[in-house]
Amino acid sequence: MPVFKYGFFLGCNIPAIRPDVEQAIRKTMPKLGVELVDVKGSACCPAFGTYPSADEYAALAINAWNISIAEEIGVDIMVECGSCYSSLKLGRDCLLRDEEKRKKVNEMLKVAGKKFEGKSDVRHIIDVLYNDVGTEKISRSINIKLDGIKVIAHSPCHMLRPSNVLGFDNPERPYMLRELIEALGAEVPRYSREFQCCGGAGGFKRRAHIEAVEYTKKKLDAIKEETDADLIVVSCITCLLHFDEIQKELTEKGKGNYSIPVFDYNQLLALCMGFDPKEVAAISIIPRDEIIERIIKS
Amino acid sequence: MAIDLTKADRTLVNEIIELGGEDILKCFQCGTCVADCPAATAEMPLRIKKLIHMIHLGLRDELLEEDSVWMCVTCTACEERCPRGVKPFEVCLAIRRWQAKEDPTYIPPALGEIFKTGHTQNVANVPELRKSLGLEEVPPTVAKFPELLKKFQEMLKCSKIVQEYGFMFGVG
Numbered sequence: 153m154p155v156f157k158y159g160f161f162l163g164c165n166i167p168a169i170r171p172d173v174e175q176a177i178r179k180t181m182p183k184l185g186v187e188l189v190d191v192k193g194s195a196c197c198p199a200f201g202t203y204p205s206a207d208e209y210a211a212l213a214i215n216a217w218n219i220s221i222a223e224e225i226g227v228d229i230m231v232e233c234g235s236c237y238s239s240l241k242l243g244r245d246c247l248l249r250d251e252e253k254r255k256k257v258n259e260m261l262k263v264a265g266k267k268f269e270g271k272s273d274v275r276h277i278i279d280v281l282y283n284d285v286g287t288e289k290i291s292r293s294i295n296i297k298l299d300g301i302k303v304i305a306h307s308p309c310h311m312l313r314p315s316n317v318l319g320f321d322n323p324e325r326p327y328m329l330r331e332l333i334e335a336l337g338a339e340v341p342r343y344s345r346e347f348q349c350c351g352g353a354g355g356f357k358r359r360a361h362i363e364a365v366e367y368t369k370k371k372l373d374a375i376k377e378e379t380d381a382d383l384i385v386v387s388c389i390t391c392l393l394h395f396d397e398i399q400k401e402l403t404e405k406g407k408g409n410y411s412i413p414v415f416d417y418n419q420l421l422a423l424c425m426g427f428d429p430k431e432v433a434a435i436s437i438i439p440r441d442e443i444i445e446r447i448i449k450s
Numbered sequence: 451m452a453i454d455l456t457k458a459d460r461t462l463v464n465e466i467i468e469l470g471g472e473d474i475l476k477c478f479q480c481g482t483c484v485a486d487c488p489a490a491t492a493e494m495p496l497r498i499k500k501l502i503h504m505i506h507l508g509l510r511d512e513l514l515e516e517d518s519v520w521m522c523v524t525c526t527a528c529e530e531r532c533p534r535g536v537k538p539f540e541v542c543l544a545i546r547r548w549q550a551k552e553d554p555t556y557i558p559p560a561l562g563e564i565f566k567t568g569h570t571q572n573v574a575n576v577p578e579l580r581k582s583l584g585l586e587e588v589p590p591t592v593a594k595f596p597e598l599l600k601k602f603q604e605m606l607k608c609s610k611i612v613q614e615y616g617f618m619f620g621v622g
């Protein structure tokens with residue numbers, strides 16, 4: 153029987169670009185006693201580079217629109233994308249702290265027949281997995297153990313900082329994703345740039361492309377030189393897309409061979425639970441077939 | 451180029467505070483916010499510390515030119531580590547809002563996209579792919595419910611940005 157119930161907030165990139173991540177989450181969470189309901193009619197969080205960069209009230213209204221739907225259902229929101237988590241959680245915090253802003257935003261919501269009350273919280277999926285479900289239950293839920301497989305753990309910036317508002321892990325030395333991966337039986341090697349940002353969000357990649365690629369390359373080089381990792385695991389759609397795209401670009405530009413498969417945590421979990429890779433891990437730029445084969449056969 | 455402080459604009463600080471840079475006066479220019487900023491590694495770097503100083507000095511024209519602020523990767527490392535609680539990341543967003551107000555060419559086109567479809571990506575555009583994964587062809591967001599998208603738009607029409615720049619949103 154499910155013990156926990158969340159509104160699964162999709163955002164934009166997951167349902168449009170990596171719906172296999174959506175499916176991995178939909179398949180795995182109920183098996184851990186986490187029932188997921190749809191946040192029907194949700195929109196973009198909104199991403200920091202959009203309304204938050206031009207009109208604060210419009211941005212807060214969209215935050216409030218999304219949260220109000222979860223409030224109508226009577227659930228907290230659960231989200232995978234780091235940016236969505238941060239935007240929703242910071243927006244919610246701002247609306248709770250500032251009565252005047254809350255009043256103005258609720259006037260806007262009223263036109264749409266909605267209301268923000270602040271009853272529904274926003275939780276990142278790593279928080280739910282680690283603190284609600286727990287690593288022991290996860291270990292018991294899998295049929296395939298990742299013996300001998302080495303996995304890089306990359307925690308998204310947006311689930312860590314600003315820690316006073318949205319933090320649940322150690323903001324400088326995150327350990328929850330690492331322990332969640334270890335719960336699947338894998339080894340999680342340490343390396344010097346373990347806590348470096350992926351560099352993939354915001355306008356850096358678009359406006360200073362060469363330097364942004366170089367920034368990510370440093371991290372990938374540290375992984376390659378200091379570990380013999382089989383794959384990288386993230387829990388943020390932006391990190392996932394970025395590590396995949398940049399490795400392809402680096403390889404194509406002749407900067408070396410960058411071909412470490414990248415997975416969302418729930419995709420790896422889904423494979424360990426025995427779900428069909430054609431549904432839960434079907435889309436990638438860096439090929440994942442070989443490592444998926446190895447996992448399934450282990 | 452020499453900076454002419456006689457032209458300094460004392461109202462700039464207040465405008466940035468009004469737009470969300472509430473704690474900007476606490477900055478004592480230590481540079482912690484730049485030390486671990488990914489976008490500070492760019493050839494034309496984002497130096498949020500410098501931008502804050504420009505605001506303190508009231509250098510309006512110079513601040514309007516600083517499109518470096520749009521490079522911010524939103525990692526909030528600066529906000530976590532600033533010893534004075536300035537919330538440099540919030541200042542970044544406040545500067546962007548200020549620029550978008552002073553010069554509408556700064557307004558990101560994605561605003562119009564979200565207004566029209568509810569999303570930055572067209573989530574209704576991949577029905578085959580989604581079906582092949584065993585998912586609903588269109589995800590249960592505003593993209594699936596036209597009557598909700600309409601309400602969403604009605605709500606956004608109450609915002610200043612849509613009212614002022616309706617043409618960017620295909621409105622009036």
Ligand code: SF4
Pocket residue numbers: 476477478479480481482483484498499502531532533534535536537538
């Ligand atoms: S870290 Fe804080 S106090 Fe130091 S320069 Fe940056 S904003 Fe100012």
Ligand code: SF4
Pocket residue numbers: 483486487488489490496498521522523524525526527528529538539542
């Ligand atoms: S939030 Fe922006 S300004 Fe702050 S450290 Fe990250 S990239 Fe730099």
